[in-house]
Amino acid sequence: MLGERLAAALGAARDGAAGIESFAHLLGSRRVGPRGVALALPEVCEGCAALVAALDSLSAAVRDGFVETDDAAAADAACAVLEHAGVDVARLTDELSRAAAGAPAGRGRGERAGAERGIDARQRLALEASVRRTARELSGALRLSELVIATLELRPTPLDLIDVLRNWSAAAVEGRPVVGISVASSDGRANEVEGDVRAVSGLMELAVGMVSAAGVASPHLAVSRLPDGRSTVRIAERGPREAAPAVALDVVLRDGGERAAAVARVVARRAGVDLVEGPGGRVVTMTF
Known part of the structure; x- marks a missing residue:
């Protein structure tokens, strides 16, 4: 069985990735209006920040998991994809934070004002494309890291x-x-x-x-x-x-x-x- 720490870190990263995937579906749903999207943005931003931390924790757990096997190269391969995904999630967090504030970076008009006004159609499409891109990046990164992790317990x-x-x-x-x-x-x-x-x-x-x-x-x-x-x-x-x-x-x-x-x-x-x-x-x- 995988170590408790590694299993917990992997579960937290999966949950965070699922949250981004769900937000992508929300953005693509025409049943959800602009205000509904804007109201969801602050919570999604918090989830993204937590996901960055979860990916860091997963990387640390992966490194510890391969200590006993004395295979730093395996840990390096998994951590490289997780680090790249973390950078993409951090970028998305900044983008969503600006959208939640209801203004370009530097104006900071507050989340409440952004929620009351909602986001326009062009901004929504841009957000959806960006969120889906990050969701794909996360899916690939977690799949690759899980593949490396699986080699800790091979079952022929x-x-x-x-x-x-x-x-x-x-x-x-x-x-x-x-x-x-x-x-x-x-x-x-x-x-x-x-x-x-x-x-x-x-x-x-x-x-x-x-x-x-x-x-x-x-x-x-x-x-x-x-x-x-x-x-x-x-x-x-x-x-x-x-x-x-x-x-x-x-x-x-x-x-x-x-x-x-x-x-x-x-x-x-x-x-x-x-x-x-x-x-x-x-x-x-x-x-x-």
Whole structure:
């Protein structure tokens, strides 16, 4: 079981992120008028400030959690994404505070005056876009940090890689782009691996994001079995002579930036998966 401190910090961060997501829905609801939005702003500002503190606490708990494993690199990878999210939440807090005051920065006319007047349609649209952006950033940061945290307690089980991919494709996420992937397997046994489903699924998602970020429009996953019995997955552009895909799926595209790549490397290492990145990042190979 996760330590109580780490579990509590993670729960507080999730609650704060859920609050921002709820406010995004409120801003998008035409049933809520300008005054209703303005009245909610002070409470949301307080929630954002608490969330910044929660992210800091989570970072500290993550570092402490990896002390016993003597793996500072794992803690660094998780904390980097949490720190980036914290900066974005702090930016949003300032923006919401100005909106709650009912005036641009520097005038400070008070929250009550802003609530009585409400916010205009243009300001509301700008706020909604900003809040949704932060909600997406938080969702990605928490997902990446949870993936690293999961490696503290890996639970290997028999898995079918195709089933893992199908489960991923079923999980739609608002605001996230969708990309079509194809999968070809040279041997049905190659689909069978032993691993923690959180780590395996997360690595597949991150690897697709990495090659997509490098310019691969339609990633192709070629699954094969090595002579030593291990399975390998090569993710890249489909070559003209490669086998026809057995499966085609639309999947949610995750962050493929450097912070996500750093998390992928850490998770692969801790989960015992060999991850190799090809030149230019357009090819990622994982051996289970």
